[in-house]
Amino acid sequence: MTSYDLSHPIESGMQTYPGDPPVRVEPHADFTTEGYRVSALSMGTHAGTHVDAPSHTQSEGATLGAYPIETFRFDARLADVRLGARAPITVADLPGEPDADLLVLHTGWDRHWGTDRYRDHPFLTRAAAAWCADHGFHVATDALSVDPTPSPNSRPEEPDGFAAHDALLGAGRLVYENLTGLDRLPSRFTLHAYPLAVDADGAPVRAVAVIDD
Template identity: 25%
Template structure:
């Protein structure tokens, strides 16, 4: 079974305050061309469900087209951390991360999909070292950021980069049960970009 964990892109899709809102409109209609409808989109690279490249927060970091695609396809473990103000290393003491390359955190903190959240849980930067030690290379969240919304230092972003952990943000996980799935969340091949929207799905394992 395929489970769509992407946030929908439309005129009501919230984006980071001050960033470019998403829009779609027809450049040409079938009535005008006589054959086809042709549309155009305008969007931030970080709207809804998206991948951050290290270049987003490090001017010498890898851009989105330089990231290995195998990061974004393969088995992933969904971990429920709902109702936690801070997600810490201790929260994984009872989680078996053996052989887990991709972890997805379900916080349930982004309640209204049409409004940008006023606050989100904090992810302890020390998680970066834990994930490196366990072999985790991708961390997905149902939040617009892995750092506090008012952070300027982006400590968790930098910790993840230093420990080889890549970032998938803005997932929709309210309908997903904890457990192991197969993830597909491929970013677009945008040359030199700081991020990319993705269509993220989970597939149940038999």
């Protein structure tokens, strides 16, 4: 078996969704004064590579603690949706057969991580998100969000709010965002993406793809 880490490293100043808390990883104790090291970590629940629980956008939605641990191990299918900036991902762009637990959207936008361009990623239409939910897919993406992210390049015809999130999370599906390195993967693989043990609206994950050689 071969394993691939699909997670962005957590580090101070890393890119976050506009308005989310900044990420800080700072020394708290060091060898000079205390004789050991401890770092202080401050971040939001949706920083870096992370999973969204339904309570992220649904007032009565489940938190991560409602899901058994085995939920976060997926039979994953990769969907090649490498489209242009701020392009809508429609039902026609998705695979026709729902033969996996998780649909992983390969937008290629992780190459823009850490830049303003990263906010101009392709996004799921509400209809495409609803199709995923109706066919039993959880969804992951290598972009900042499954919905359009506000930026100076936003267009008037783009949907407002969190239509794709609502369609998926409202159906009890999970959403993973900010994966990276999907270009190394075959069309089918197993994804292990376990959140921190926090009963919240989301949490950072270490996302690891496992491929049978």
